[in-house]
Amino acid sequence: APAAAQDCEDVRLMYSRWVPPTHQSVPHMEDWFKQVEEATEGRVKINTLPKPLGKPQAHFDLVKAGTVDFTVINNSYTPGRFVAEAGAELPFIGGEAGPTSIAFWRTYQKYLTGAGDFDGVKLLALATQTGGDLWLKGKDFTSLEDLQGLKVRVAGTVTPKVADALGMVGVLKPITEVYEMLSAGIVDGIFTIPEGVMSFKLEGQLDNAVRVPGGFYRLTSAIIMSERKWNEICAKDQAAIDKLAGENLSWHYAHNTYDLGNQKAVGVLKEAGVDVIQADPATVKAMQDRLGGIEQEWIADLKAERGMDNGAEILDYLRQEADKVAKERAKAGG
Amino acid sequence: MIVFLALLTLVDVLGRYLLSAPVPGALEITEIVLALMIGLALPLVERRQAHITVDFVDGIRAPRFQRVRRIVLGLVMAGALGVAARQMFVQAEDYALGNEHTMYFEIPAAPIAFAIAASLAIGAAVALATSLRPPRDTEADRIADEGPGL
Amino acid sequence: MTTALIAFAVMLALAFLGLPIAFALGIVGVVGFMTYTGVEPALYMIGPTIYDSFNNYPLSVIPLFILMGNLVSASGLSRELFRAANAFIGHFRGGLAGATILACGGFSAISGSSVATTATMSQIALPEMRAYNYSRRLAAGSVAAGGTLGIMIPPSIILVIYGIMTETEIGRLFIAGILPGLLALSLYLVAVFAVTAARPELGPAGPRHAWRDRLRALGQVWAVAVLFAIVIGGIYGGVFTPTEAAGIGACGAMYFFLRRSGFDLRGLARIATDTVVTSAMLFIIIVGAELFSNLISMSGLPNMLIDGIQAAGLAPYTVILLMLVIYFVMGMFLDSLGMILLTVPVFYPVISFLGFDLIWFGIIVVTVTEISLITPPIGMNIFIMRSMNRDLPLGTIYTGVLPFVAADVVRLAILTAFPVIALLLPSMMG
Ligand code: NA
Ligand code: NA
Numbered sequence: 051a052p053a054a055a056q057d058c059e060d061v062r063l064m065y066s067r068w069v070p071p072t073h074q075s076v077p078h079m080e081d082w083f084k085q086v087e088e089a090t091e092g093r094v095k096i097n098t099l100p101k102p103l104g105k106p107q108a109h110f111d112l113v114k115a116g117t118v119d120f121t122v123i124n125n126s127y128t129p130g131r132f133v134a135e136a137g138a139e140l141p142f143i144g145g146e147a148g149p150t151s152i153a154f155w156r157t158y159q160k161y162l163t164g165a166g167d168f169d170g171v172k173l174l175a176l177a178t179q180t181g182g183d184l185w186l187k188g189k190d191f192t193s194l195e196d197l198q199g200l201k202v203r204v205a206g207t208v209t210p211k212v213a214d215a216l217g218m219v220g221v222l223k224p225i226t227e228v229y230e231m232l233s234a235g236i237v238d239g240i241f242t243i244p245e246g247v248m249s250f251k252l253e254g255q256l257d258n259a260v261r262v263p264g265g266f267y268r269l270t271s272a273i274i275m276s277e278r279k280w281n282e283i284c285a286k287d288q289a290a291i292d293k294l295a296g297e298n299l300s301w302h303y304a305h306n307t308y309d310l311g312n313q314k315a316v317g318v319l320k321e322a323g324v325d326v327i328q329a330d331p332a333t334v335k336a337m338q339d340r341l342g343g344i345e346q347e348w349i350a351d352l353k354a355e356r357g358m359d360n361g362a363e364i365l366d367y368l369r370q371e372a373d374k375v376a377k378e379r380a381k382a383g384g
Numbered sequence: 385m386i387v388f389l390a391l392l393t394l395v396d397v398l399g400r401y402l403l404s405a406p407v408p409g410a411l412e413i414t415e416i417v418l419a420l421m422i423g424l425a426l427p428l429v430e431r432r433q434a435h436i437t438v439d440f441v442d443g444i445r446a447p448r449f450q451r452v453r454r455i456v457l458g459l460v461m462a463g464a465l466g467v468a469a470r471q472m473f474v475q476a477e478d479y480a481l482g483n484e485h486t487m488y489f490e491i492p493a494a495p496i497a498f499a500i501a502a503s504l505a506i507g508a509a510v511a512l513a514t515s516l517r518p519p520r521d522t523e524a525d526r527i528a529d530e531g532p533g534l
Numbered sequence: 535m536t537t538a539l540i541a542f543a544v545m546l547a548l549a550f551l552g553l554p555i556a557f558a559l560g561i562v563g564v565v566g567f568m569t570y571t572g573v574e575p576a577l578y579m580i581g582p583t584i585y586d587s588f589n590n591y592p593l594s595v596i597p598l599f600i601l602m603g604n605l606v607s608a609s610g611l612s613r614e615l616f617r618a619a620n621a622f623i624g625h626f627r628g629g630l631a632g633a634t635i636l637a638c639g640g641f642s643a644i645s646g647s648s649v650a651t652t653a654t655m656s657q658i659a660l661p662e663m664r665a666y667n668y669s670r671r672l673a674a675g676s677v678a679a680g681g682t683l684g685i686m687i688p689p690s691i692i693l694v695i696y697g698i699m700t701e702t703e704i705g706r707l708f709i710a711g712i713l714p715g716l717l718a719l720s721l722y723l724v725a726v727f728a729v730t731a732a733r734p735e736l737g738p739a740g741p742r743h744a745w746r747d748r749l750r751a752l753g754q755v756w757a758v759a760v761l762f763a764i765v766i767g768g769i770y771g772g773v774f775t776p777t778e779a780a781g782i783g784a785c786g787a788m789y790f791f792l793r794r795s796g797f798d799l800r801g802l803a804r805i806a807t808d809t810v811v812t813s814a815m816l817f818i819i820i821v822g823a824e825l826f827s828n829l830i831s832m833s834g835l836p837n838m839l840i841d842g843i844q845a846a847g848l849a850p851y852t853v854i855l856l857m858l859v860i861y862f863v864m865g866m867f868l869d870s871l872g873m874i875l876l877t878v879p880v881f882y883p884v885i886s887f888l889g890f891d892l893i894w895f896g897i898i899v900v901t902v903t904e905i906s907l908i909t910p911p912i913g914m915n916i917f918i919m920r921s922m923n924r925d926l927p928l929g930t931i932y933t934g935v936l937p938f939v940a941a942d943v944v945r946l947a948i949l950t951a952f953p954v955i956a957l958l959l960p961s962m963m964g
Contacts, residue, residue, distance in 0.1 A: 064832065070701065100883050101831040108582035111478055115578035116571060130483030130492075201400070207487050221400075222411045222488055224591060227775045230705060234772030236400065355483070386597050386806050386813075390788065393598070393781020397774055411591050414777075419589040421597070425814035428807075434815045435554030436871065457553055464557050468580050475581025497585055504584075 058284035060093050063119040063275065066109060068102035074245060074311040075122070075303060082294065082302055089290040094283060096120055113276050114170040120275045122303070126206040133355045134165035135270060137348055137365055138178050139208050141341045142264035144372035148305030149379055151177040153371035154270065155300045161364045165356045168272065172280040174291075175273040175299035179243055179308045181265015182209070183326070186239040186258045187232055191327050194336055203228055203240040208267035208344065212241070215340045228252065241266060244319060245311030253322035262329050262337060273299060385421040389414060409488040416491055423500035430465075430510040458515015465508035472501035538833035541566045542876070545826065555872045556815075556822035563825030570832050583824050587817060591777060592698060596646075597813035598780035599689045602761070603645030604805045605787035609794045611758055612654045615640040618751040620662070621743040628730030628737035630666055631676040632723050634659040638680030639719045640755065642687035643762040644783070646694070648870070648907055652681025652915045656922050669736040672729060674926055675934025678915040679722055679941075682904035685870070687715035688766050689780070692903055695820065696874060696896045699827075700882045703893075704776045705769045706960040710893050711900065712766070713955050717948065718904070721941040729937050761786050770963060816871075823875035836883040843884065850888040854950065857881060858902065865906025870914055873906055874899060897956040901949060905942045908935040 065083075069075060083096040096119075102109075103118050107127040112118040125132040126139060135158070137143075144150030154176045190196060197216050204210045204220035213220035221237050231237045232255040240252070243265075247253055273295075283291070319326070329337065349361030358364075392410060400406040407413070429435065444450065476497035478484075484493040541562050548558040560580075567576035587593065606612065619633035619640070626632065634655060641651050656677045663673035685692040688708035697704040730737040743751075765783040768774050774782065788802070795801055830836070843853055857877075864873050878899065885895045907915040910932045919931055949955055 097834075099831045100834070100836040101827060101879060103579060103828045103831065104582050105586040108586055111475075111482075111582060112579065116575040117567075117579045126487075128482060128484055129487055130485050133483075201406075205487070210488055219405065220408070221406055222409055223775070224411070227777075230703075230772055230775055234774070236772075236774070386601055386784075386810055387788065387802070389594060390598055390601065390781045390784035393778050394785045397778050397782060414594050415589045415591050418591075418594045418597070419585070421810055422588045422814045422817045425810045426818070428811050429814045429818065432811055434811050435556060436815070436819065437549075437552055437554050453552060457551070460553060460561070461557055464561055467577065468584065471577055471580035472584060474578070475585055478581075493585070493589075496589070497581075500584065500588065 058090075058093050058287055059282065060095075061279060061282050061287075063094070063096040063279055065096050065098045065120040066103045066112065066118040067098050067121070068104075068106045068109065069122075072249070073307075074249070075307040078302060078306040079122070082299060085294050086291055089294060090283075090287040094287055094291065110171070110274070113274050116276045116278045118276070119279045122271055122273050125270045125272055126208075129207045132167050132270075132272075133351055134162045134167050134358070135176070135272075136207065137352070137361065138176075138270045138368060139206070139268050140345050140348060140365070141208070141212060141266050142181075142262065142338060143268055143365070143369060144178065144181065144264055145376050146305070147178055147180045147308035148301050149375035150180075150268075150372040151175075151300040151304035152297050152375045153368055154178050155297050156371050157364060157368045160367065161358075161360070165358065168274065170277060171274040172277050173272060173274055174295040175303060177271045177273070177300050177304035177307075179245075179269045179304070180312055181262075182241050182243055182267045182269070184239060184241055184260040184266055185247065185252070185256045185324075186260065187235075187237075187256050189238055189258065191258055191260045191329075193333055194340075200238040201236070203231060203237045205241070206267070206269065209241045211344050211347075212266050212341060215343065216337065225250070229255065232256070243308065243312060244315035245308055247324070248311070248315040248318050253318050253324055256322075256324050259319075259324060259326045260329060261326055262334050266341075271303070273303060385417055389417055389421075392417075409486075412486045412488050412491065416486070416496065419496055420499060423496070423503050426465075426500075426503050426507040427510045430461075430507045430514060433514060455515050458511055462508045462512040462515070465504050465511055469501050469504035469508060472497055472504055476501055537566055537569060538830055538835040541826075541829055541833070545876075549872070555875075556819040559819070559822035559826040559872075559875060563822070563827070563829045566829040567825075567832060579825065579828060583828075584821050587821050587824060592704065593694075593817070593820070595689075595694055595704070595777050595780040596691060596816055597809055598777075598784045599646040599691060599694075600650075600812055601806065601809045602689075602765075602780070602784045602787040603647060603650050604809055605784070605791040605802075606641075606644050606758065606761070607650065607654045608801065608805055609757075609787070609791045611755070611790065612637070612641050613658050614751070614754040615758060616655070616658050616662070618748075618755045620740070621748040621751040624740035625742035626727075627734055627739050628672070628726045629740055630659070630663050630668060631672050631726045631730070631737050634663070634673075634676045635680040635683075635719060635722045635726065638677070639683050639687060639715070640758055642683040642685075642715070644689075644758055644765070644787070645684050646689040646691040648682050648684035648904065649914055649918055651684035652678060652918045653922060655681060656919050660923060666740050667738055670926065670930050671934035672726070672736045673934070674919055674923075674931040675936070675938055676722070676726060678908050678913075678919050678931060678935050679725075679938030681915050681918075682907050682942075683715060683718060683722075686711050686718055686897075686900050686904060688712065688769075689783075690900065691816070692870065692874065692900055693896060694776075695871070696878060696899060698820075699823075699874075699878050700892050700896070702896060706893055706963060707896050708766065708776060709770055709959045709963060710897050710956045712959055714897050714901065714945070714949055717955060718901075718942075718945055721945050722938055725937040725941040757790050761790075770959075772963070819871060819875065823879075826875070827879035830879050836880050839880065839884050840887050843888075850890065853884065853888060854890070854898075858898075858946065858950070861899075861902035862905065862909075865902055866909045867912050870903045870906055874903060891953060891957060893960055894953045894956045898946070898949060901942070901946050905939060905946070908942075909939060 086094055104112050109121045109123045113121055125135050138154050158176055197218050201219045201221050202213050203223055204213050210220045352361040353359045396407040396410040476494050479497050480494035545558050545562040549555050564576050616637040619636035623629045623632045638651055638655050645651050659677055660673055688711045693707040694704055697707050761783055765779045768779050769776055907913050916931050920928055
């Protein structure tokens with residue numbers, strides 16, 4: 051054993067974290083870093099930089115170039131790059147963040163590695179949020195009619211299309227200006243998840259949340275590290291990290307950040323008097339009809355951009371797997 | 385372009401309040417116009433020598449020292465802008481490779497990055513030319529005297 | 535830690551040799567970074583830093599607010615501000631200097647820049663004060679100091695840059711600047727009247743204006759008031775975001791300029807070009823500062839400071855006091871923006887770690903920046919005055935600003951002791 055350990059050099063990784071220090075994920079990432087340190091007997095350490103080394107959307111390139119060693123990226127910030135993974139962002143996919151993220155990781159391993167979207171970096175985990183809800187201020191919701199002409203803040207690639215298809219007016223503004231836009235009545239609503247409402251302290255500005263099974267959209271993330279640094283780590287330590295990464299890290303990150311984050315938000319929302327309205331089956335069916343085109347669009351994109359014509363099969367697998375994992379976890383959890 | 389930016393904001397806000405119809409994707413248009421406007425103005429900043437400097441050694445009356453200093457500074461600035469131009473080309477290629485585009489209008493990033501790269505290269509040439517030219521009392525001095533406007 | 539200290543030293547040396555601050559920051563930032571990652575990874579960060587800084591929605595307020603100030607200046611509204619202030623208080627002892635301060639405050643309400651405020655007011659107020667036999671010291675001091683109000687009273691380019699660096703809401707920062715700006719204005723007026731009470735010959739009283747003249751003079755400045763009300767009132771009332779406010783303010787200023795200049799489109803084009811060049815220069819500085827702060831981040835200096843503070847068991851207010859001393863000393867030598875770009879990346883993690891409010895700290899940073907503009911040996915406002923009035927010796931300006939520096943130190947103490955002055959208005963926003 052001493053001989054093997056001698057071959058293993060110490061590697062120090064710099065984590066460029068662009069989410070604020072108060073983000074739900076922060077303690078859980080720190081916790082995972084400790085697991086890595088223990089599993090490699092202190093040889094691999096991951097340190098968080100006091101300030102990110104660039105804008106969120108630059109982080110994939112920064113890791114690829116080796117400027118930054120380790121980061122969590124939001125796939126939807128660079129929509130042209132993660133065409134294959136964008137299937138997980140569509141409306142009506144999966145359930146809670148933890149199980150859906152495991153399903154997402156399995157889907158990637160089974161179908162998407164050939165797309166090459168993560169070439170040039172070491173992919174450690176894939177995660178999704180819970181499905182996004184539509185949050186309204188001063189508006190009730192009973193049927194689709196109620197949404198006609200409402201102004202909603204949209205972001206990313208999916209919600210602008212959702213807003214269009216449901217007859218709303220999408221307003222594209224940075225998340226930092228959302229509070230002001232809601233309080234001033236510039237928009238009537240936003241797309242986000244309970245944890246997002248809590249983190250941006252929007253509960254006082256909102257009255258209702260419209261929820262559909264699987265959500266209107268879903269943001270996805272990837273945890274990546276620089277290939278150069280990965281190659282500096284000895285085989286034994288690489289194996290130890292791989293064991294902690296993949297499904298484990300996907301669950302660890304997504305479940306702790308989003309599922310538990312949402313649970314914390316429940317009390318905050320209740321106290322602020324924000325009602326969560328489950329859309330009734332008829333309304334959901336009507337929405338599915340209107341939003342089906344977004345899914346078809348992705349299937350066509352996947353064929354055009356990545357030469358893969360099995361988009362529908364991939365989505366089926368992702369949905370089934372998410373369902374399966376959720377049931378397994380529920381059973382295991384009692 | 386700056387006038388266009390101002391008017392765009394006005395139309396966006398008026399549209400939102402009066403017609404309940406903001407300019408779709410005004411944010412993206414603003415960003416693209418801003419990037420091109422600032423990017424393309426870089427050579428002009430060099431030409432007018434509009435940078436903020438600490439002019440401690442300006443007052444030293446040693447013509448030869450000042451001439452050498454001007455040339456060395458010019459070379460350093462031209463070199464830095466040249467490296468920046470190269471990196472911007474690299475970035476533009478990466479944007480092209482990753483099919484980087486905006487989310488709403490799907491405007492590709494690569495052409496804009498190429499334009500900024502070209503502008504940085506011109507800026508490097510201008511910085512070089514300006515440092516080699518003998519100092520004279522020109523518009524550049526007028527602007528420098530009036531300060532950068534901060 | 536050593537890397538960070540060497541980087542600071544080299545950066546300052548390059549800047550003092552006359553290399554533009556943007557370049558000194560950027561070059562040292564990238565070269566220093568190479569010691570951690572090697573050459574190509576360090577060079578790589580230049581591309582996204584430039585692209586993401588230029589392609590940045592919140593930063594569009596910078597050219598738009600500069601455009602607004604330039605247009606208002608070119609419309610001659612600044613002269614009318616001074617006339618109005620003079621009509622009201624010009625007949626007091628030191629009244630013209632007081633009027634200068636008031637006019638500076640008014641101009642600050644639509645200009646985001648101290649240098650622009652100083653440059654504009656020195657053209658208008660200095661000749662008037664000379665005509666009334668004001669001491670050149672008091673005249674120069676009141677313009678140079680009054681000009682610093684430009685970055686405290688909103689809008690403020692410095693607050694925008696601080697907001698971007700610390701991810702603090704720009705709208706709240708602007709609103710936070712209002713009361714401290716008024717406090718600064720009052721203290722400057724106190725300084726003027728204290729100086730002229732001690733030595734009346736420095737600022738003789740001007741003629742008294744009839745109420746009819748006063749009201750008429752006031753009638754001309756409504757444009758400035760309207761612009762300020764739309765821009766800042768709009769932000770405060772949440773009618774639009776700061777970015778939108780800048781665009782709308784610029785449109786308003788454009789309207790006044792075109793109406794008063796007889797639709798001078800060529801003039802508008804010239805002002806637009808000047809605005810874009812000034813903005814581009816600022817964006818280059820932002821890029822340089824970003825690269826330099828990447829190095830500071832990589833060096834771990836902020837974390838070490840926090841650890842050091844904990845190890846030494848320093849009380850939070852002791853740390854603030856230390857920072858203020860550092861700022862005062864740095865401010866003697868450094869340009870306003872350079873000072874902020876150098877210190878904020880290091881200080882703000884410490885500040886938020888210690889539990890202070892980042893909006894309040896922004897106001898403190900602007901205050902120390904204002905002081906740096908008028909303290910010898912290097913003060914931007916002093917250089918502006920000097921370059922626009924070649925017959926004004928530097929020494930005269932330096933002694934002239936001393937009472938105002940004293941007023942600033944008093945203000946800094948008040949703002950530090952009573953954070954509520956900065957935080958009251960933002961806390962009342964939605
Ligand atoms: Na101002
Ligand atoms: Na100074």
